[in-house]
Amino acid sequence: MNTAEFRKRGKEMVDYVADYIEGIHKRQVYPDVEPGYLRPLIPDSAPQEPETFEDIIKDVEKIIMPGVTHWHSPYFFAYFPTASSYPAMLADMLSGAIGCIGFSWVASPACTELETVMLDWLGKMINLPEAFLAGKDGEGGGVIQGSASEATLVTLLAARTKVIRQLQAKSPGLTEAAIMDKLVAYASDQMVATLGTTSCCSFDNLLELGPICNKENIWMHIDAAYAGSAFICPEFRPLLNGVEFADSYNFNPHKWLLVNFDCSAMWVKKRADLIGAFKLDPVYLQHHNQESGLVTDYRHWQIPLGRRFRSLKMWFVFRMYGVKKLQEYIRKHVKLSHEFESLVQKDPRFEVCAEVVLGLVCFRIKGSNELNEALLEKINKTKKIHLVPCHLRDKYVLRFAICSRTVESVHIQEAWQHITELATELLKKEKEKKTSQ
Amino acid sequence: MNTAEFRKRGKEMVDYVADYIEGIHKRQVYPDVEPGYLRPLIPDSAPQEPETFEDIIKDVEKIIMPGVTHWHSPYFFAYFPTASSYPAMLADMLSGAIGCIGFSWVASPACTELETVMLDWLGKMINLPEAFLAGKDGEGGGVIQGSASEATLVTLLAARTKVIRQLQAKSPGLTEAAIMDKLVAYASDQMVATLGTTSCCSFDNLLELGPICNKENIWMHIDAAYAGSAFICPEFRPLLNGVEFADSYNFNPHKWLLVNFDCSAMWVKKRADLIGAFKLDPVYLQHHNQESGLVTDYRHWQIPLGRRFRSLKMWFVFRMYGVKKLQEYIRKHVKLSHEFESLVQKDPRFEVCAEVVLGLVCFRIKGSNELNEALLEKINKTKKIHLVPCHLRDKYVLRFAICSRTVESVHIQEAWQHITELATELLKKEKEKKTSQ
Numbered sequence: 001m002n003t004a005e006f007r008k009r010g011k012e013m014v015d016y017v018a019d020y021i022e023g024i025h026k027r028q029v030y031p032d033v034e035p036g037y038l039r040p041l042i043p044d045s046a047p048q049e050p051e052t053f054e055d056i057i058k059d060v061e062k063i064i065m066p067g068v069t070h071w072h073s074p075y076f077f078a079y080f081p082t083a084s085s086y087p088a089m090l091a092d093m094l095s096g097a098i099g100c101i102g103f104s105w106v107a108s109p110a111c112t113e114l115e116t117v118m119l120d121w122l123g124k125m126i127n128l129p130e131a132f133l134a135g136k137d138g139e140g141g142g143v144i145q146g147s148a149s150e151a152t153l154v155t156l157l158a159a160r161t162k163v164i165r166q167l168q169a170k171s172p173g174l175t176e177a178a179i180m181d182k183l184v185a186y187a188s189d190q191m192v193a194t195l196g197t198t199s200c201c202s203f204d205n206l207l208e209l210g211p212i213c214n215k216e217n218i219w220m221h222i223d224a225a226y227a228g229s230a231f232i233c234p235e236f237r238p239l240l241n242g243v244e245f246a247d248s249y250n251f252n253p254h255k256w257l258l259v260n261f262d263c264s265a266m267w268v269k270k271r272a273d274l275i276g277a278f279k280l281d282p283v284y285l286q287h288h289n290q291e292s293g294l295v296t297d298y299r300h301w302q303i304p305l306g307r308r309f310r311s312l313k314m315w316f317v318f319r320m321y322g323v324k325k326l327q328e329y330i331r332k333h334v335k336l337s338h339e340f341e342s343l344v345q346k347d348p349r350f351e352v353c354a355e356v357v358l359g360l361v362c363f364r365i366k367g368s369n370e371l372n373e374a375l376l377e378k379i380n381k382t383k384k385i386h387l388v389p390c391h392l393r394d395k396y397v398l399r400f401a402i403c404s405r406t407v408e409s410v411h412i413q414e415a416w417q418h419i420t421e422l423a424t425e426l427l428k429k430e431k432e433k434k435t436s437q
Numbered sequence: 438m439n440t441a442e443f444r445k446r447g448k449e450m451v452d453y454v455a456d457y458i459e460g461i462h463k464r465q466v467y468p469d470v471e472p473g474y475l476r477p478l479i480p481d482s483a484p485q486e487p488e489t490f491e492d493i494i495k496d497v498e499k500i501i502m503p504g505v506t507h508w509h510s511p512y513f514f515a516y517f518p519t520a521s522s523y524p525a526m527l528a529d530m531l532s533g534a535i536g537c538i539g540f541s542w543v544a545s546p547a548c549t550e551l552e553t554v555m556l557d558w559l560g561k562m563i564n565l566p567e568a569f570l571a572g573k574d575g576e577g578g579g580v581i582q583g584s585a586s587e588a589t590l591v592t593l594l595a596a597r598t599k600v601i602r603q604l605q606a607k608s609p610g611l612t613e614a615a616i617m618d619k620l621v622a623y624a625s626d627q628m629v630a631t632l633g634t635t636s637c638c639s640f641d642n643l644l645e646l647g648p649i650c651n652k653e654n655i656w657m658h659i660d661a662a663y664a665g666s667a668f669i670c671p672e673f674r675p676l677l678n679g680v681e682f683a684d685s686y687n688f689n690p691h692k693w694l695l696v697n698f699d700c701s702a703m704w705v706k707k708r709a710d711l712i713g714a715f716k717l718d719p720v721y722l723q724h725h726n727q728e729s730g731l732v733t734d735y736r737h738w739q740i741p742l743g744r745r746f747r748s749l750k751m752w753f754v755f756r757m758y759g760v761k762k763l764q765e766y767i768r769k770h771v772k773l774s775h776e777f778e779s780l781v782q783k784d785p786r787f788e789v790c791a792e793v794v795l796g797l798v799c800f801r802i803k804g805s806n807e808l809n810e811a812l813l814e815k816i817n818k819t820k821k822i823h824l825v826p827c828h829l830r831d832k833y834v835l836r837f838a839i840c841s842r843t844v845e846s847v848h849i850q851e852a853w854q855h856i857t858e859l860a861t862e863l864l865k866k867e868k869e870k871k872t873s874q
Contacts (some may be wrong), residue, residue: 001757003459006523010451013527014444017534022440031546035731038550039573046558046755053527056756060531064749067547071537079544079721082743084536086443090450090490092533094497096697097454099521100508107516109468110504113475121483136476146583147741181614198721254743260533261745284516284635284825284836294472303740304584306519306691308698312501315493320438322487388721399721 001053009053016057017089021072025406029075030386033067069386074407077415078388080198080226081333081359081403085258091316092260095309102307103299106287112296115144115311122253122265122314125323126231129244132267134296142267143274143301144310148225151250151266152192154274154302156185159219159247161277186218193220193246195239196227199390200354200362200397203227206242213245220246225264229256230334230358233327239357247273256333256359257326258405259313275300333359333402336412340400343416349423353392359402362392365423369396371430378422385415438490446490453494454526458509462843466512467823470504506823511844514852515825517635517663518770518796518840522695528753529697532746539744540736543724549733552581552748559690559702559751562760563668566681569704571733578708580738581747582701585662588687589629591703591711591739593622596656596684598714623655630657630683632676633664636827637791637799637834640664643679650682657683662701666693667771667795670764676794684710693770693796694763695842696750712737770796770839773849777837780853786860790829796839799829802860806833808867815859822852 001009041063070076072084102111119142120133134141145151164179193204206222213220222243228251230236243249250266253259268274278300285299299305321329341356344363353362364372376389376398390399400415438446478500507513509521539548556579557570571578582588601616630641643659650657659680665688667673680686687703690696705711715737722736736742758766778793781800790799801809813826813835827836837852 001523003455003523006526007451007455009523009527010455010530011448013530014447014451017530018440018444018447020534030543033546035542035546036550036573038547039554042554044557045561047759048761050759050762051756053524053757056753064535064547064551067545067550068535069537069543069545071535071545079538082536082538084533086438086440086446087490089443089530089533090446093447093450093454093526093530096521096526096529097457098501098505098508099519099697100506101516101519101698105472106467106506108504108506108508109470109472110475110501113473113504114501117476117479120481124482136473147743149741153740177618181618198719260536261538261743262741282635282827283833284827303590304586304699306584306698318483319488319493320490323483323485325487390719390721396720 005053012053012057016060021084021406024070024073025075025411027065027070027073028383029070029073030380030383031067031069032383038063038067072404072406073386074404074411075385075415076403077400078386078403080401081256082261083254083256083258083263084260084405085317085321087316087320088258088260088313091312095312098309100309101305102309103305104285104287104297105295108309111307111309111311112298114309114315115298116141116296118311118314118318119143119265119267121318123267125318125326126228126240127237128249128267131244131269132249134271139271140267140269141271141296142265143298144262144307144314145250145264145266145302146262146304147264148223148250148252150303151248151264152221152223154266154278155219155221155248155250155268158268158274158277159185159221162219162273163217165276191223193222195222195224195251196358198226199399200392201227201358201360202354203239203357206240206245208242210242210245219248221248222246222250224249224251226252226255227358228265229253230330232257232323233330236330236334236358253314253317256330258317258321258329263310263313271296271301278302329405333407336402336407336409337361337400339409340402340412340416343412347420349427353395353397361400362390362397363400364395364397365427369394371426372396372398375419375423375426378426379419382418382422384418442490449490449494453497458521458843461507461510462512462848464502464507464510465820466507466510467817467820468504468506469820475500475504509841509843510823511841511848512822512852513840514837515823515840517838518693519698520691520693520695520700521697521842522754522758524753524757525695525697525750528749532749535746537746538742539746540742541722541724541734542732545746548744548746548748549735551746551752552735553578553733555748555751555755556580556702556704558755560704562755562763563665563677564674565686565704568681568706569686571708576708577704577706578733579702579704580711580735581699581744581751582687582703582739583699583741584701585660585687585689587740588685588701588703589658589660591715592629592656592658592685592687592705595705595711595714596622596658599656599710600654602713628660630659632659632661632688633795635663636836637829638664638795638797639791640676640794643677643682645679647679647682656685658685659683659687661686661688663689663692664795665702666690667767669694669760670767673767673771673795690751690754693767694754695758695766696754700747700750708733708738715739766842770844773839773844773846774798774837776846777839777849777853780849784857786864790832790834798837799827799834800837801832801834802864806831808863809833809835812856812860812863815863816856819855819859821855 100108132140248268254261254263537545569577685705691698691700
């Protein structure tokens with residue numbers, strides 16, 4: 001494909017993407033396919049000769065789309081949101097074209113420097129203590145990781161290296177293995193200190209945990225993967241109080257801040273702790289500037305060596321929305337979850353199972369777990385909306401997460417009406433069954 | 438930004454990208470900026486109100502481009518290539534729009550199933566033993582990881598879990614810590630068995646290593662991050678002989694197979710080994726089909742939970758090029774590296790320092806390391822071309838890697854002429870210095 005053809009096909013693809021998003025509410029949110037559906041539809045090996053773009057784009061509609069779960073449909077209420085916005089998509093096109101691998105400052109200075117500054121911007125948006133910011137000569141700073149799991153793994157490894165070195169400094173005779181045998185990582189059943197758990201979006205009390213960690217010299221990592229985006233709104237920021245005690249903090253703008261996957265933001269107070277754990281310096285990656293205080297080589301901050309120019313997505317999104325529109329977006333989602341909550345509360349057959357703080361409502365029919373499992377199965381088989389369950393203590397609970405960028409009150413109302421209709425059918429059948437017994 | 442504006446701006450961005458790639462040879466390959474250049478050029482916090490797309494795209498040229506190392510310039514010969522092609526970029530636009538997170542089969546069946554089949558296609562392209570393929574009911578299969586480091590980490594963890602379970606089955610009294618204290622990972626100074634090392638693209642002898650690993654019950658992982666793409670050409674495939682002894686194999690189509698970053702392909706013979714190490718099954722991720730033999734939940738194959746729809750890039754690239762054009766592309770690069778090699782060999786002042794097998798030439802001036810360091814510094818300060826060095830044993834060596842999709846013989850000739858001119862200047866000065874001493 002030469003550049004002239006790319007100009008033509010690229011513009012066709014822009015229209016395909018725009019059509020897809022504009023018409024997504026008309027597509028069935030969850031697909032009809034059965035496991036193994038795709039393999040028989042395509043050849044069992046790659047073609048020897050080139051095929052045309054027309055053939056491929058036809059196959060997208062014929063082979064791919066029938067198997068897609070439409071995460072950006074306004075009828076998708078499952079898991080947690082994954083972010084999507086036009087500015088982020090535009091930035092991603094640019095990032096793909098530049099296609100640099102920003103593992104060190106020299107490998108593409110703009111890639112590294114924009115990332116550092118964007119993490120400062122975002123840190124300020126959520127009013128993170130200054131110690132976490134890079135600024136011109138701070139000891140902290142931020143980095144984009146691929147996921148919250150990666151961020152947690154990176155901080156665990158950094159914490160382990162730090163404590164091993166501290167102990168070895170005190171007792172030079174100790175081997176690494178002997179120390180590792182004694183190390184303890186404290187965690188709840190959700191791991192590490194968590195703001196906004198996946199099951200029910202609950203919050204750990206950082207103001208209690210923090211001082212204990214500091215006193216006992218325990219590395220404190222806070223994961224607010226989903227909830228973190230809400231902290232750009234002053235009314236939700238108190239949930240982050242206590243972050244000042246943490247060594248590292250992480251949340252995912254790729255969940256709820258309109259920056260397409262992947263973009264997991266992580267900050268540390270002492271970047272020397274991270275670099276100490278991951279430093280990798282073969283001669284082909286060394287460069288003149290690396291000892292300068294101004295230079296960040298992000299390969300020392302993460303597990304992979306390679307990295308995309310992901311901060312462009314943040315830059316485009318933050319500028320094209322502005323902080324106020326981003327706050328509006330978060331508030332709209334929270335308002336919609338409360339709208340759903342009050343619909344549940346008004347129906348005496350249902351109960352809300354956890355405090356609704358942000359964009360997630362956990363609810364169930366007052367009754368057995370089996371009944372609720374049956375309700376969820378009915379919902380997901382009907383495929384008008386899509387939800388997933390969770391367990392809260394021993395109860396089987398339905399999760400209703402506000403996900404799509406384009407979801408509005410009308411979709412919430414429709415969803416609730418649909419759920420109650422299915423519940424009515426189900427309860428009627430249950431009653432008939434009991435009567436006939 | 439509404440959909441109508443996205444249609445307009447998306448098409449402008451397509452043209453910007455096309456212009457960038459079409460004119461990339463006119464841009465200076467390595468930037469003039471100094472560390473810290475970017476921060477003063479942009480505000481120190483995000484704007485409250487939205488800004489326009491025009492303003493942002495102007496800033497791309499003003500603020501970002503002056504700090505970009507142009508990896509896709511035909512004058513870029515540093516590190517190893519990072520892949521870039523129009524079909525991959527088109528696929529990435531689509532992937533961004535679908536924006537599904539494919540951690541499980543239900544989360545988007547097409548995302549999982551296309552990946553499994555594409556890894557089979559690619560496995561067949563490199564003539565991988567059938568045990569590594571998923572097929573309809575194989576025990577092996579492939580997965581896309583973010584990077585070779587991630588692939589290596591995943592296989593190390595899987596190997597560790599496997600051996601711990603084997604030992605605990607034999608001696609139930611053994612604790613995990615006690616076993617871990619005794620575990621050994623064998624590696625050369627490049628880690629794991631490597632085909633195409635970064636320094637000089639050397640190859641481990643798998644036919645020697647493999648049988649030993651199998652006999653001693655050692656998990657054998659082979660990393661061919663860069664070189665792996667070449668194995669689609671029958672004439673290079675013998676370098677992979679011995680892969681039949683391995684438990685897992687990995688290479689990066691995002692380096693040399695025209696699939697934009699990230700796309701690191703990894704195969705295992707027994708997928709049960711991976712799943713055993715990473716299985717994560719909270720109720721909100723469980724689904725009806727997961728026990729079916731046809732279903733793959735890729736979250737059990739990797740460290741992050743989330744994942745993009747990356748196999749679309751492979752599908753577009755394999756179909757729009759076809760195997761033959763991809764082979765031609767690899768062969769063109771190898772031919773260009775041999776062209777450079779023979780230029781070096783014809784100049785008695787220079788020597789080639791390692792066998793040229795694929796697209797990398799390691800060379801140096803016959804003389805001291807200091808002289809070669811001075812030459813590289815001169816080259817990279819002049820910024821007409823961009824190279825990085827390596828150490829081979831005690832020698833400081835210059836690496837000349839064929840990188841860009843658009844590099845041709847004319848650029849190789851220009852680059853060599855430039856290098857020899859700088860070398861001539863340098864040697865003249867050296868001689869003058871010695872004469873005056």
